[in-house]
Amino acid sequence: NTATVIGNIVGNLLHTGWFQKWSFRSVMLTTMIMFAGLFINLLSWQNYWLVVAIMTIGGFCMGQANPKLMASLLKVADGSMVGSLSGIINSLVTISMPIGSVGLVLLDNVVSPAAAYVTGIGMLLVSGGCLFIRR
Secondary structure, three states: HHHHHHHHHHHHOOOHHHHOOOOOOHHOOOOOOHHHHHHHHHHOOOOOHHHHHHHOOOOOOOOHHHHHHHHHHHHOOOOOOHHHHHHHHHHHHHHHHHHHHHHHHHHHHOOOOOHHHHHHHHHHHHHHHHOOOOO
16 A cells, blocks of 8 residues: 555656656556556465555556546536536545455455456456547
8 A cells, every 4th residue: 555655646746758648548558457467466476576566556657647637627527517527536436446445355255365356357357448438
C-alpha cells in the first residue's frame, strides 16, 4: 500500500514531458497490465520485490489517469454538471474498491488463492476490453 500511495503521489505530480503525451487509454491499459502482472506474479513466482515494483508503477499510472479523466470530463460535460459528475465518479471508485477487495479476499479464503488471482485477471481483461468500445 505504501508503494501504491508513493507511486500515486508521484504520478499526480509528474504531468510534464513524456508522461503528458500518454492518452487516458494508454495509461489505463498500462495500469491493467501492471496489475495483471501482479496476479501472475502471485500465482507463480511470489517475488516480494516484484510486487513492490508493480504496485509503485500501478500507483503511478493511477496518479496519471485521474487528471486525464477530469480533463476529458471538462471537455465534454456541461460546466454546471462537472462537479456532480466528478462526485459520482469519485463515489463509484470509493465504493467499488472495498467491494472488489472483499470479493477477492472472500474468494481467496473460501475457494483458493489461485481462483482469486484468475478472477482478478479476468476482471482486468474485461475492463481492458471496455477501453476499446467507442462511445
